[in-house]
Amino acid sequence: MRVPLLLALVLVAACSPKVQPPDPESLKPTWLKTTPYQDGYYTGIGHSVKTGNNNYIQSAKKSALDDLVQEIRVNISSTSILSQLETNQKLSEQYQQTIQTTAADEIEEFELVDAWEDNANYWVYYRLSIARYRQIKEEQRRTATTLAVDFFLKARAAQKAGENMMAVTYYFQSLRSVEKYLGEAITVNVENKDMLLVNEAYTSIQGILDKIALKTDPSHIALNRRISQDSPTSTAFVTYKEKNKPVANVPLHASFEKGSGDVFPTYKSDDAGKAKILMNKIGSRELEQTVAVKVDINSLAGSGLSPLYSLLISTFNVPTAQIALQVHRPLVFITSTEKSFGFDKTNAQITNKLKNLLANNGFEFTDEKNRAELWFDVKADSEKGSITGSIYVTYLTGVIRVATMKDGKEIYATTLDRVKGYGLDYDKSSVDAYNKAMETLEKERMTEMLETVLQ
Known part of the structure; x- marks a missing residue:
C-alpha cells in the first residue's frame, strides 16, 4: 500500500502549477x-x-x-538691475x-x-x-533688505560728508546684502522717497566713479628690456574732475594690458592723490607695450566675491589710465671658441644656437664691442672617451659667461659638464655631444639665463 500512496503523492506534486516570482x-x-x-x-x-x-x-x-x-x-523683473544691465544674457x-x-x-x-x-x-x-517656501523666502528677503537699507543710509551719510570712497564701500555692502535678490525689483522708501534700492545703489557707485579722473605721468616711457638699467617709474594721479582736487585712499590696480612682465599690482593713493607705479620686469619681446592703471573696483567691493557678484562688479565703468612703453632690445656682442678634440670647429653650433634663442627672446646683436650692453662668451671642447664594440663615446665640456659691458661685471655663468655623445666614430660622437649640449642649453639653461640677464 505504501508504494502506490507515494506514487500518488509524486504525481499530484508534478501536476501542481509552479509559483512564479513577482516581477x-x-x-x-x-x-x-x-x-x-x-x-x-x-x-x-x-x-x-x-x-x-x-x-x-x-x-x-x-x-x-x-x-x-x-x-x-x-x-x-524687467525693472531689476540685471534687466537694466543685460546685454548678452550672462548676468x-x-x-x-x-x-x-x-x-x-x-x-x-x-x-x-x-x-x-x-x-x-x-x-x-x-x-x-x-x-x-515663498513665505520663508519673503522673510529672508525682508531681513536682507533691512540690512541693505542700513548700509545704503550709511553710504548716503558718508557721501554728504564728502567721504566718497567710504560711501562707495557702503553702497557695495548694500548691494551685497541683497545679492540673492538682484533679479527682483526691491522697492523701499528712503528719506521719504520711493526707490528701487539695488538700482539706486548701483547708480550711486557709478556716479562717484564718474567724478574721478585718473592720469599717469609720464604716460610714455622709453626703456631697455633690461629694466634695471633704466629704473623707469610713472606716477598715477587721482583727482576729482571738477575741482582737480586730489583723492586719497583710492585703491588702484596695475597690470600689463599689452605685452607682459612684472608690475607691482596693488596701490592706494596718498593724501596728494598719488601712487608710484613700480615695474620690475619686461617679459615680452614686443617693442610697444602698455601698462593699464585702474581704480580697483574689486578692492572697493570687498573680498570673497561670489561669481554673480564678481560679474556684476565687472559691469562698472572705472577710471583708467595707461603707461605706454617703448621697449628697446638689449644689444649683445658674442665671442666664441668651439673645438672638437682640441681643434677649431668649422661650425660654431652652440654659439649659433645661443644667438637663435636670444633673437627669439628679443635681443639684438652687434659686431662692435663698444656699442654692446652685454657680452656673451662661449667656450666648448670635446674629448675622446671609450670605445665599446663599434660605439665611440665623446665627452663635451662647455662654459657660457655673460658680462655687462658697462662695468665688465660677470652676471651669469653656466657649465655644460661632460655631455656624453655616441657615434660610429669619434667625429660622429662629437657631433652628437654638441647636439645634446644645444638641447640642454635650450631646455634646461635658457630660462634661468634670461631671468638673470634681464634683471
Whole structure:
C-alpha cells in the first residue's frame, strides 16, 4: 500500500502549477513609475546605489532636493538691475544658476513622502509646500533688505560728508546684502522717497566713479628690456574732475594690458592723490607695450566675491589710465671658441644656437664691442672617451659667461659638464655631444639665463 500512496503523492506534486516570482517592476511604488504631481507642492525624487561603503540614504536625499529645486523657477523683473544691465544674457544666466545652486542647501521644511529600496538601490520622495517656501523666502528677503537699507543710509551719510570712497564701500555692502535678490525689483522708501534700492545703489557707485579722473605721468616711457638699467617709474594721479582736487585712499590696480612682465599690482593713493607705479620686469619681446592703471573696483567691493557678484562688479565703468612703453632690445656682442678634440670647429653650433634663442627672446646683436650692453662668451671642447664594440663615446665640456659691458661685471655663468655623445666614430660622437649640449642649453639653461640677464 505504501508504494502506490507515494506514487500518488509524486504525481499530484508534478501536476501542481509552479509559483512564479513577482516581477520586480510591479513591486515599485507608483511615484517611481510616473513622475508624481501634487498641487501646491514642489516634488523631488532621489536615487542612490548601495555600494556598501556609502551613506546611500543621505546621497539619495541630496539627489531628491536637487531634483526638487529644478522645479523652482526664477523670474527676473524687467525693472531689476540685471534687466537694466543685460546685454548678452550672462548676468541673468549666472543669477539663475546661483539661485538654483544655493537653493538646495537653503530650503527648509521639506517633507519625506515615501522611500523604497531593493538589494542594490535606494529611492526617496520629498515634497515642499510652494506657499511655505515663498513665505520663508519673503522673510529672508525682508531681513536682507533691512540690512541693505542700513548700509545704503550709511553710504548716503558718508557721501554728504564728502567721504566718497567710504560711501562707495557702503553702497557695495548694500548691494551685497541683497545679492540673492538682484533679479527682483526691491522697492523701499528712503528719506521719504520711493526707490528701487539695488538700482539706486548701483547708480550711486557709478556716479562717484564718474567724478574721478585718473592720469599717469609720464604716460610714455622709453626703456631697455633690461629694466634695471633704466629704473623707469610713472606716477598715477587721482583727482576729482571738477575741482582737480586730489583723492586719497583710492585703491588702484596695475597690470600689463599689452605685452607682459612684472608690475607691482596693488596701490592706494596718498593724501596728494598719488601712487608710484613700480615695474620690475619686461617679459615680452614686443617693442610697444602698455601698462593699464585702474581704480580697483574689486578692492572697493570687498573680498570673497561670489561669481554673480564678481560679474556684476565687472559691469562698472572705472577710471583708467595707461603707461605706454617703448621697449628697446638689449644689444649683445658674442665671442666664441668651439673645438672638437682640441681643434677649431668649422661650425660654431652652440654659439649659433645661443644667438637663435636670444633673437627669439628679443635681443639684438652687434659686431662692435663698444656699442654692446652685454657680452656673451662661449667656450666648448670635446674629448675622446671609450670605445665599446663599434660605439665611440665623446665627452663635451662647455662654459657660457655673460658680462655687462658697462662695468665688465660677470652676471651669469653656466657649465655644460661632460655631455656624453655616441657615434660610429669619434667625429660622429662629437657631433652628437654638441647636439645634446644645444638641447640642454635650450631646455634646461635658457630660462634661468634670461631671468638673470634681464634683471
